[in-house]
Amino acid sequence: MTTAARYKSRVFKSEDSEDKQYVGFATLPNQVHRKSVKKGFDFTLMVAGESGLGKSTLVNSLFLTDLYKDRKLLNAEERINQTVEITKHTVDIEEKGVKLKLTIVDTPGFGDAVNNNECWKPITDYIDQQFEQYFRDESGLNRKNILDNRVHCCLYFIPPFGHGLRPVDVEFMKALHEKVNIIPLVAKADCLTPNEIKKLKDRVRDEIERFGIKVYQFPECDSDEDEEFKQMDKELKECTPFAVIGSNTVVEARGQRVRGRLYPWGIVEVENQSHCDFVKLRNMLIRSHMHDLKDVTCDVHYENYRAHCIQEMTSKLAQDNRIDSPIPILPLPTPDAETERLIKMKDEELKRMQEMLEKMQQQMHEKDTC
Amino acid sequence: MAATDVDVFSSEEKRSLSLGGHVGFDSLPDQLVSKSVTQGFCFNILCVGETGIGKSTLMNTLFNTTFENEEASHYQNGVYLRPRTYDLQESNVHLKLTIVDTVGFGDQINKEESYKPIVDYIDTQFENYLQEELKIKRSLFNYHDTRIHICLYFIAPTGHSLKSLDLVTMKKLDSKVNIIPIIAKADTISKSELHKFKIKIMSELVSNGVQIYQFPTDDEAVSEINSSMNAHLPFAVVGSVEEVKVGNKTVRARQYPWGVVQVENESHCDFVKLREMLIRVNMEDLREQTHARHYELYRRCKLEEMGFKDTDPDSQPFSLQETYEAKRKEFLSDLQRKEEEMRQMFVNKVKETESELKEKERELHDKFEQLKRMHQEEKRKVEEKRRDLEEEMNAFNRRKMAAETLSLSQPLKKDKDKKNRSEKNENQSGMSISNSKVMMAKANVEPLNCQSWWQAIQCCTCLVHNDAWKQNLF
Numbered sequence A: 001m002t003t004a005a006r007y008k009s010r011v012f013k014s015e016d017s018e019d020k021q022y023v024g025f026a027t028l029p030n031q032v033h034r035k036s037v038k039k040g041f042d043f044t045l046m047v048a049g050e051s052g053l054g055k056s057t058l059v060n061s062l063f064l065t066d067l068y069k070d071r072k073l074l075n076a077e078e079r080i081n082q083t084v085e086i087t088k089h090t091v092d093i094e095e096k097g098v099k100l101k102l103t104i105v106d107t108p109g110f111g112d113a114v115n116n117n118e119c120w121k122p123i124t125d126y127i128d129q130q131f132e133q134y135f136r137d138e139s140g141l142n143r144k145n146i147l148d149n150r151v152h153c154c155l156y157f158i159p160p161f162g163h164g165l166r167p168v169d170v171e172f173m174k175a176l177h178e179k180v181n182i183i184p185l186v187a188k189a190d191c192l193t194p195n196e197i198k199k200l201k202d203r204v205r206d207e208i209e210r211f212g213i214k215v216y217q218f219p220e221c222d223s224d225e226d227e228e229f230k231q232m233d234k235e236l237k238e239c240t241p242f243a244v245i246g247s248n249t250v251v252e253a254r255g256q257r258v259r260g261r262l263y264p265w266g267i268v269e270v271e272n273q274s275h276c277d278f279v280k281l282r283n284m285l286i287r288s289h290m291h292d293l294k295d296v297t298c299d300v301h302y303e304n305y306r307a308h309c310i311q312e313m314t315s316k317l318a319q320d321n322r323i324d325s326p327i328p329i330l331p332l333p334t335p336d337a338e339t340e341r342l343i344k345m346k347d348e349e350l351k352r353m354q355e356m357l358e359k360m361q362q363q364m365h366e367k368d369t370c
Numbered sequence B: 001m002a003a004t005d006v007d008v009f010s011s012e013e014k015r016s017l018s019l020g021g022h023v024g025f026d027s028l029p030d031q032l033v034s035k036s037v038t039q040g041f042c043f044n045i046l047c048v049g050e051t052g053i054g055k056s057t058l059m060n061t062l063f064n065t066t067f068e069n070e071e072a073s074h075y076q077n078g079v080y081l082r083p084r085t086y087d088l089q090e091s092n093v094h095l096k097l098t099i100v101d102t103v104g105f106g107d108q109i110n111k112e113e114s115y116k117p118i119v120d121y122i123d124t125q126f127e128n129y130l131q132e133e134l135k136i137k138r139s140l141f142n143y144h145d146t147r148i149h150i151c152l153y154f155i156a157p158t159g160h161s162l163k164s165l166d167l168v169t170m171k172k173l174d175s176k177v178n179i180i181p182i183i184a185k186a187d188t189i190s191k192s193e194l195h196k197f198k199i200k201i202m203s204e205l206v207s208n209g210v211q212i213y214q215f216p217t218d219d220e221a222v223s224e225i226n227s228s229m230n231a232h233l234p235f236a237v238v239g240s241v242e243e244v245k246v247g248n249k250t251v252r253a254r255q256y257p258w259g260v261v262q263v264e265n266e267s268h269c270d271f272v273k274l275r276e277m278l279i280r281v282n283m284e285d286l287r288e289q290t291h292a293r294h295y296e297l298y299r300r301c302k303l304e305e306m307g308f309k310d311t312d313p314d315s316q317p318f319s320l321q322e323t324y325e326a327k328r329k330e331f332l333s334d335l336q337r338k339e340e341e342m343r344q345m346f347v348n349k350v351k352e353t354e355s356e357l358k359e360k361e362r363e364l365h366d367k368f369e370q371l372k373r374m375h376q377e378e379k380r381k382v383e384e385k386r387r388d389l390e391e392e393m394n395a396f397n398r399r400k401m402a403a404e405t406l407s408l409s410q411p412l413k414k415d416k417d418k419k420n421r422s423e424k425n426e427n428q429s430g431m432s433i434s435n436s437k438v439m440m441a442k443a444n445v446e447p448l449n450c451q452s453w454w455q456a457i458q459c460c461t462c463l464v465h466n467d468a469w470k471q472n473l474f
Helices: A003-009 A014-018 A025-039 A055-063 A121-139 A167-175 A193-210 A227-239 A276-290 A290-319 A337-369 B005-010 B025-039 B055-063 B115-134 B166-174 B191-207 B221-228 B271-281 B281-305 B319-411 B414-420 B433-445 B450-465
Strands: A041-048 A087-095 A098-108 A153-158 A182-186 A250-253 A256-263 A266-269 B041-048 B080-090 B091-102 B151-155 B178-185 B243-246 B249-256 B259-262
Touching: A025 B151, A025 B243, A041 A055, A041 A290, A055 A098, A055 A153, A055 A276, A121 A290, A153 A167, A167 A182, A167 B005, A182 A193, A182 A276, A227 A276, A250 A266, A250 B115, A266 B259, B025 B178, B041 B055, B041 B115, B041 B259, B041 B281, B055 B151, B055 B271, B080 B115, B115 B166, B115 B281, B166 B178, B178 B191, B178 B271, B243 B259, B271 B281
Parallel strands: A041 A098, A041 A153, A153 A182, B041 B091, B041 B151, B151 B178
Antiparallel strands: A087 A098, A250 A256, A256 A266, B080 B091, B243 B249, B249 B259
16 A cells, blocks of 8 residues: 555545534645645665666666666776766656656766776765755755755665675675665576575675675554555565566567566566566655655764764864854754763762862861871 | 708609509598597686686586586685696596686776786696696606686676676787687576677677687588687577476476576577587687697797797707707806806905904904003002001001100090990900000000000000009009
C-alpha cells in the first residue's frame, strides 16, 4: 500500500460531520497532502561506480525516461589518466499531479584511470560544497527561496565479476558513508545464477560489516503497521544489496511488452521479481523511502556537517579574533553531558581539598597555641 | 644455415626431378609425428584478468577437468604470478600443461605497476631458455620449456570498450607473447551489444598499435577456417563446469531463471570457437610462433645488449667464437684493472691510517711529557713547603726551649689556677720526678723529635698535677 493510500483511508467520512464531538483536525494529513502537491518535491540522486556497470541504463529504467541522450563515451586510451568529473542532469517529471524535480548527479571517470588514488575526492568535495552552500543560505537573512541541492542518496554500483568488494569500493564507501546515504547495488546481475547472487550478497554484507561501512538502513516499522507492510519491510532488509538489471529496450515476452534484455537463451525481464531486485529497489527508492532518505540527509548528515563546521569556526575564532566570519556567530555550544559531569566532579574535588586545607590550618593553629 | 654455405649452392641451379616409382620418403611426416608423440608435448598458457573474472573456470571448461584452485582475495598488495604444471593424456598423446595465473591483477587502487610482474615472468622464461641454449653442454631435447606460448587476456564485459588497464597491459605484452583477447562472462551481453562491443575493442586495439595473435592463413588446410575465426575475435566465452539437463541431454551450462546458457552452443557463445582455435587447430603454430618470433626477438635484443653483433664494421661475418674471445679478454683486463685500483686504494688507506696513528702517538707523548713536568713541579713545591714547615718547627722549638730555660728558674704561678679548674688529665702518678727530668733533658737535646717533646710535655703536666712543683724539686 502506498503512503498516499494509507492516509486517504483516514480521511473523515462525510457522515461524521453531524457529530458535534468531532473537532476536525483529522483532516490535517489531507491538508499536508494538498500543500505538498502544490509545492512539488525535489530529489537529488547520485550514481557512482566504474564505467560500463549499467548506471545510466538503470536510471533510465527507474524513472522511465531517457536522461542520457547523445552521451559521448571515452576510449580506453583517453581514460588512462582520466580524472573524475561531476555532471548534473535535472529533469522535471510529473505523475498524477505530483511534480518531482529530479536531479541525477553522475560521476564519469570514477575508477577508470590506471592510478585511482583518491579518485573519490572530487565526489566528497562536491557533497561538502552542497552542504556548505545550504548552510550559508540557511544562515542568511533572506531565506525564502533556498535551493536544496544536497545529495539525498548515492547508489553505488558493485561489479558482479569479482568475489566481493574490491579495495576501491571499500575506500569510496568509507569516504562517503558519513556524508550521504549510500545504497550499494550489485550491477548487471544477469551474469549471476541465483546461487551465485546469494553468495555474493552474503559476502558483500559481511565485508560491509567488517570494514565498518555505514550504509543506509531502512527505518524500523511502527508496530501499528499492518502485517503485509511489515513482511515487505523484512524482505526488503534481507535483500540488500539489491542485485539489479536495467534495460533501455522493450521486448515482447509472454505476450506482453516489457522492459527487458533479449538473449538467445531467454529473455530477462527487468520487472520480474524472480529475475532481479529492480522492483524492490524502485519501490524502496521512489515509492516508500524517498522522503525518509531526504529526512536522514537533513537530520543526520547535514546536521553532522553543520556541527562540525561551527565547532571548527569557533575554535579558529578563539585563536584569531580578527577573522570576519560571513556567518553570524551563535553562542558557544553548550558543553555536552560528558564535559558537564567532568566539571562537576572537578568542582567537588576542589571543594574537598579546600575543606581539608582549612582543617589542617586549624590544627596547626591549635598546636601553636598549646 | 650460415651465409657462406648458401653462397656455394646459389650458383647451381636447382632442378626438380620426377620419380619413377614409390620411394617412400613421404613417410617422413609420420616419422616426425611418432617421434614427437613419444616425446610428449608441452604447452604453457598465461591467463591475465581481474580477480573473479572466470579464468580458472574457463581453464576447467577448456580441458574438461578440474584443476585445483583456491579463490583469490581482492586485497593483494600487488600482482604475482602463480604457475601450475599438470600432466594430461588423451589417446596416447601426453601433454605437459602449465597454467600461469595472475593473482591480484586489477585489484589495487594504483595499477600503474601491475604489468611489471607479468613482463618480468615472461622475460625470465626466455632468459632461462637462452641460458640453456648458450651452455656448452646442453640438452635442449630434454629441456622443460616454460616459455609462455599463449596469453589469454580476459576483458570485462562492460559493453562499452576496453579498460585503460587492459590497453596499457596489452601494449606491454604484445611483443613478448601471443595474445588472444577474450570477452569473459559473455552471458551478460546481448547479441546486438556484443557485435558493437567486439568492433569497438578491435578498433581500439588497432588504433593503439597492439598486435594480437592472428590465426595463420598460409596453410591451405586451415586457412579458410582460420580467416573466418579471425573475424570473430575477440571471442565471447562463457565457462561452466556444472551440468544441466536440457531436453534429453546433459550439457555443461549455466542455469538462470530465464533460461539456460549452454557452453557448447555456438549461438550462445564462442567457447567452441576458442577451443577449436586454441587446442585443436593452432596449438603447434602457437608454439612455433613463440619460438620463432618472440623468443628470437628477445634473444636478439639480449645479445645485442651484451655486445654481440652479426657483422662487424667491415661487413665481414663475425664468428661467435671470436666475439667470445674478445669479450673474455676485455673482461679479464677489466678485472685486472679493477684489482689494481683496489690494491692502490688499499695501500693509500694503509698509509693514511699509519700517518694518523703516528700523529696520535706523538700527541700522547707530548701529553705525557707535560704531565710529568707538572708532576715534578708539584713535587718540588711540596718539598719546599715541607722545608718551610720544618724550619718553622725548628724555630718554634728553639723559642720553646728558650722559654723553658727561663721558666725553670722561676715558678709559674699561672699553672696552679689552671690545675684547680679542670680535672681532665689522668695522672700519670707512676712517674717519678727524676724520670720527668730525664725526659725534659732528653727533649732539650733532641730538638726535632716531637715524640720526645710530647713525652716531656706529658711529664710536665703530670708533675703539675702531682703538685710536684710545689716542692720546688726542680
